Amino acid sequence: MENFYTLATLRAELKNTLGLDSIEALTDWLESPGVKPFMDEFVSDYLTNNPTANDADYTKVTNLLGANAVMNFAAYDTTSSGSSRPDKTGWSAEKHWVRFIWQMGQYAKTHTTAWQAPREEEMEVWFWHGYEVVKFLKAEYANERELENAAA
Numbered sequence: 001m002e003n004f005y006t007l008a009t010l011r012a013e014l015k016n017t018l019g020l021d022s023i024e025a026l027t028d029w030l031e032s033p034g035v036k037p038f039m040d041e042f043v044s045d046y047l048t049n050n051p052t053a054n055d056a057d058y059t060k061v062t063n064l065l066g067a068n069a070v071m072n073f074a075a076y077d078t079t080s081s082g083s084s085r086p087d088k089t090g091w092s093a094e095k096h097w098v099r100f101i102w103q104m105g106q107y108a109k110t111h112t113t114a115w116q117a118p119r120e121e122e123m124e125v126w127f128w129h130g131y132e133v134v135k136f137l138k139a140e141y142a143n144e145r146e147l148e149n150a151a152a
Contacts, residue, residue, distance in 0.1 A: 007143055014136050018115050018129060029114040030137070038103040039137050045088055046096040047141055055135050056097040062127045064098045101130030 015026040029035060047053075088096070105126060108116055115129070 007140060010136050010139060014132055017132055020114055025114055030133075032113065034107045034111060034113040034115070035104060035133070035137075038100050038107075041085065041103075042096060042100045042134070042137075043141060045085070046091075046093070047138065050093070051142060051145055053093055055138065056093040056131075058131055060092075060094040061097050061101070061131055062124070064094055065101060065127045065130075066123070097131070097134050100134050101127070104130055104133065 011023060011026065015023055018026065018029075020026045020029065030039075086099075088099075104115075107113065
């Protein structure tokens with residue numbers, strides 16, 4: 001039961017962080033094309049094999065985001081063999097987190113969503129918002145796995 005209250009608190013904090021007006025708006029956004037497909041990729045390419053991994057280091061994630069913003073995120077967008085995903089062989093946890101955050105930002109730049117991509121002067125805030133989204137969704141995923149295992 002403790003996880004439920006922790007997740008509820010995290011959800012409320014995330015809603016406030018992103019400036020959304022309700023938990024329902026947050027839930028809708030998390031299930032939207034601006035987040036869900038990227039979460040699905042994150043789960044299949046990272047969390048499935050690392051369900052109990054610690055959160056990626058925030059400083060390392062923001063350093064990668066900052067360095068790659070200058071280089072247009074080529075490593076996170078390059079595809080191999082006609083795939084829509086880059087070759088992630090040997091990727092660190094931080095690189096998986098950066099890919100997720102980068103995808104949300106790219107989507108928000110070209111679509112109207114509940115959460116907008118930042119202007120250049122807001123990049124640090126965007127990095128933090130993206131990190132908090134991934135952190136919350138990872139916690140939610142871990143909780144769902146725990147409930148499934150308990151029910152089995």
